Amino acid sequence: MSIVDELESEVRSYCRAWPTTFQEAQGAVLTDISGKEYTDFFSGAGTLNYGHNNELLKKPLIDYLTSNGVTHGLDMTTAAKTEFLEVFRSRILAPRGLPYKVQFPGPTGTNAVEAALKLVRKVSGRPNVVAFTNAFHGMSLGSLALTGNEDKRAGAGVPLGHVLRVPYDGFAEGVDGLALLDRTLSDGGGGCDRPGAVVVETVQGEGGVNVARVEWLRELSDLCRRHELLLVVDDIQMGCGRTGAFFSFEEAGIVPDVVCLSKSISGYGLPMALVLLRPELDVWRPGEHNGTFRGNNLAFVTGAAALREYWSDSTLEKSTGDLAEEVHERLTGLAASLRTEVSVRGRGLVQGLRFAHAPTAAAVGRRAFELGLLVETSGPRDEVLKLLPPLTIPPATLDAGLATLERAVRELA
Amino acid sequence: MSIVDELESEVRSYCRAWPTTFQEAQGAVLTDISGKEYTDFFSGAGTLNYGHNNELLKKPLIDYLTSNGVTHGLDMTTAAKTEFLEVFRSRILAPRGLPYKVQFPGPTGTNAVEAALKLVRKVSGRPNVVAFTNAFHGMSLGSLALTGNEDKRAGAGVPLGHVLRVPYDGFAEGVDGLALLDRTLSDGGGGCDRPGAVVVETVQGEGGVNVARVEWLRELSDLCRRHELLLVVDDIQMGCGRTGAFFSFEEAGIVPDVVCLSKSISGYGLPMALVLLRPELDVWRPGEHNGTFRGNNLAFVTGAAALREYWSDSTLEKSTGDLAEEVHERLTGLAASLRTEVSVRGRGLVQGLRFAHAPTAAAVGRRAFELGLLVETSGPRDEVLKLLPPLTIPPATLDAGLATLERAVRELA
Amino acid sequence: MSIVDELESEVRSYCRAWPTTFQEAQGAVLTDISGKEYTDFFSGAGTLNYGHNNELLKKPLIDYLTSNGVTHGLDMTTAAKTEFLEVFRSRILAPRGLPYKVQFPGPTGTNAVEAALKLVRKVSGRPNVVAFTNAFHGMSLGSLALTGNEDKRAGAGVPLGHVLRVPYDGFAEGVDGLALLDRTLSDGGGGCDRPGAVVVETVQGEGGVNVARVEWLRELSDLCRRHELLLVVDDIQMGCGRTGAFFSFEEAGIVPDVVCLSKSISGYGLPMALVLLRPELDVWRPGEHNGTFRGNNLAFVTGAAALREYWSDSTLEKSTGDLAEEVHERLTGLAASLRTEVSVRGRGLVQGLRFAHAPTAAAVGRRAFELGLLVETSGPRDEVLKLLPPLTIPPATLDAGLATLERAVRELA
């Protein structure tokens, strides 16, 4: 019996699906203590878009540590933070003409959502916010109230309120979610406390790789303007290039009022999160939202390096598009060749295989692990195999991983 | 105008009180970009109990990075996590006979509290929890509901419920908080939904360095047993040796059902948090609470090193006691020598100077900064100067810092 | 300036629309202090289905008072209550094979709904209940949470929760409300705390005379069975014969788990309310819901008389059908003859004229008042003229009232 089994709480989860002890990692490959290698189609749930221990980021990190750079800074001004802000402005905001101010909340996605919620509630004066079916925004009580998954919600132990739930694009046949929202807000008898904001993911990763059409996103943006709702995009998993462009909403040509980033923003797996907000929304009082680790300066160092290395031109965006196309084609071909009902869904380098027979998805995941591939499931019944390879995965590694996946699927579906 | 002023949200706070750009830090000293040095009586709000860039921790950290150790692991089993658990058991749990299981929530204090709340609500089947006046437990909605500060609460933008508020030791004259709680729970007409747990800090750091007497803590523990309430100690700021012993509740001889740790647990300012829970409370379903950065392996590496270096014997605990005594004496002498009303409060190496004229505290903080000393204020009106030097501060540095503080106080109070 | 204008709160409403002082009333006619008569198409908002001061009920009432019968009895057993229960069983429950037990809540509709909510929450163990857009269930906080109207909800001053709002039959184009509910409950990611019950009106009177199709009601009943939801019909305004049968749900052939009655149950305008519940749901503890006026014995006396007089055979039900047909035809003809867009809606003797140009409805109501007819508006924008004549209105009086209405409409629409 390992010390993890003995000492760690029953809440642990990934270590159950992938029962080994990992030791090293480089790029798209993890190695366990026995020396076995695993191709990574998981990327730390979207945190490692540039792969593990990326050399281009590792060097500045070690240099910073060696020079006794400030490690922990809360929101004191540090050289590392200043540098990060400069690079974020020059590589991300300025080229896209985005007007945002930057908030550093606690270094987790859920904390970014908590901060965004406080802000839009303060600005609008309305506690209620719109969230969508199968949304995932985090596990602390504010963000969990927006999350759709029934089991995760039940963990709260308290009723979760102040949310108007609206069907996401494609949720239910015969139900146009945005038509319902529009009518609810127009009718006067819709029966909700009037919301002040909408929080949306452009692709619902945890929810089952549900992709909102760009027209739907545009209509949502228009609806927000018509009804004076602030639009918040939770780009925690889909941002930082996952769908191609740096922000996942760029393709739809919309400009949200607030954007949440985390996961791959540090580029190295280090905890960090950002809230971007239109300047006119910046009504925060000093310290009105804070957190001890909001100044993780090591993350600023690797984050700045990642932006410089990968977002100074469009090379990464293009290669993501190319890899995405390959993945999508391979999966589509695979699905078409199966006897059982499997469908493909995704945008950019988040692609899903949805199994009509839900348990197959997890079985394939387990088999893939045996064969040396890490890939996780998502969706309300864990019925979708979700592929999140590093954006920087070498084509040969990607091919090999897909071949492994195809084998596992063919064995079981 | 700096890029911070220009681009960072108005929510920023510490950078306003300490208007410079910090670059390097070592032990108890920070250096800004102009080369000016600052003695640190702040320790990252209690996160840097072993000082900045502690050499004993830095080396294993750089070695780990260099060897491509897994950086980001969610709750996959990694060699670094296994090692941390071994050391935590051998250095902390076993010597104290503590039976706890260990949960890794998201790597922030507030997330540890959110996890603890979910757990006690699930175990007890009761949404309501007891929290105290002037408590601080974090800023996400679950933990914020427990937090006492009116301004911070107002930031929520939604009503904060499911909390039974009880006066902390010494809160109001003529009011015995535990007698009130006892009666409320006994009477049948107390008018609260019956709570399932109590969450308490042994010393309220953010609340103004309010120290609960050990007899009060014991009475609270007894009351919890009598009324079948789970006892949760939030040891995020006061644990990891701040009051002397590793856990701040050891002095009272009580054993909480659940303990929250964060801040100094990684020892290096890296984001990390733990929830300790009695094994019989471990009713979590896998993944019922989770978070992307709950496997910050760099923090495991430095955390294990810190426990090995500082908690294999009682050296640190003893030296903390010695330093605490000196600080307390110096402050007491200082207070006695002033014309205005100033009182001293604290336990171990968290000591506070409370100014009857509240604005003086912040003024002294500003003057101290000019003189090269970092010290922050706390309390509902920021009326308490809170001293949190690293536990490893060299005596000479401590003396010098105290001298600077005395000078600033004498100039203003 | 009258004493009402001077002393009564600004909350008063009907007295503004109908600015006179009423003195006497008999059948379908009210008389003001100047002797002017008004035909009543309002019936105390559905409370006076048998007309004002119905002679058949007045006599037993005065006899009871004269004999010093117990007037106020809480839930003590009285001869009057016993008698009411006997008659309610023999005339209403037994002939329809309905198994209900009877609860006497406080003597108002809202209190019946509050009681029903407590019960279904207790039985199901689930705080959440389904309610529909444009529902009206009352104005105390429990029932108001179910009510759809935005203005009425805003009066709460606190967020109203624990309700899953679903689009009513016909609420929004492109939105099948029951399909949405079904999917939400099936999907696992629907994002609501799982509800334990559904509360529905078969016709939404206050909501604008929105009529649910009987197939829709049947599908709702089936859905409740599939998802183990308790079905509560709020028959406060539509019961007691308003739509023809005693209960408005009889036409759909469904049997709710809980039924709320009030308004016309006393038959004389005296405050009274009932909750009917399947025996297996009767898990109340004694006194778990109570209220000072739940034993309004005068209402029991007139209520028993009304049931005996009007529900011993099907005469009233048939005549209601005949009158309803006439009203519907007259309104349909009227609407067809107008230049502006007006539509007819209703079932039984609740019929509505919906004006596309909302303010016309109120203008017609004011003009009708001048012409000696009382008729009110409903709907989220007060865009529907709602006709609720007494079921016992003489045909000639009905004709005359309709003629007055036609004149007012023609003048204005």
Add this chain to the structure above:
Amino acid sequence: MSIVDELESEVRSYCRAWPTTFQEAQGAVLTDISGKEYTDFFSGAGTLNYGHNNELLKKPLIDYLTSNGVTHGLDMTTAAKTEFLEVFRSRILAPRGLPYKVQFPGPTGTNAVEAALKLVRKVSGRPNVVAFTNAFHGMSLGSLALTGNEDKRAGAGVPLGHVLRVPYDGFAEGVDGLALLDRTLSDGGGGCDRPGAVVVETVQGEGGVNVARVEWLRELSDLCRRHELLLVVDDIQMGCGRTGAFFSFEEAGIVPDVVCLSKSISGYGLPMALVLLRPELDVWRPGEHNGTFRGNNLAFVTGAAALREYWSDSTLEKSTGDLAEEVHERLTGLAASLRTEVSVRGRGLVQGLRFAHAPTAAAVGRRAFELGLLVETSGPRDEVLKLLPPLTIPPATLDAGLATLERAVRELA
């Protein structure tokens, strides 16, 4: 098995304690169907301050019915309402110099409290209100949130929030409730959403006949002024002369901002309720709170008659004082003569006997019933026998009732 046992819900309560069928009632005496008479020390839980079927009120009631006066009027202006308002102003408001406007909510106490809560929340803009331990304000969700009794609260099936609970005068030793409230509101770290109002009973009837000292009431009133809290007195059970003066707060010399009345305001046991509010608080929109039975005109008729008959001079107030003195003396003598611990509490004609051994109270109540006396219990453990005789009880009847009570107590305590 009676039809009540068979058909009425398990929620019934008084009929269990007093297992007979009552038929007639006159003054302070009820008669059951067997002809057995019961002296009434219960008065419909304070609804029948002028006794049953009071002849002075019965005549105008029957005259009104006979003349076809409007019975049910919602808030239409009627001759009966106008008359009631005139008398209420001339007999109650004017002589006391009270400036109130009058609101007619639904005809129950709980509805008056719901209305008052909406109003103070709207005026103050604050959802939170202060309520006291062992308060009783009703059973619908808004008023139930203020109610202290644990069992009644549990019936809600949802968490009850937006209330700051404060210890009532004498609730717990070592706890000064108003000092706690004052400090909580002054400190900034009190941990509550700032309340906008206080709701208080001057004597807690249901809570166990807990009497607040007049100095305590005055201090509460002062505290409200200092902290800008609206003061609401729930005078539903204690008003209408129960403690001597018409309003129970007159003795303390305070003038609340809002007053709730119900129970005895109609004087005849007919459902009715009032909210009195300072004119500057009358910010209601028309219809913002309403209810079908808010115009129970029969109650206006008897209510006006009661005010004219009993409140045109101080005769009743004086006789209440005399009777109260007698009751208090008799009970005090009784308590002193017992072997077990029994204490006396009360003000005016609400007097309680508190049994240290709680079950004795109910046993005495049952024995008294056998002996022909109706008296109920109250308090969180039903440990207090609560005497509420009609204010108009003839001295001889009172004496006889007290003798019966003494006998029952002596047999059992």
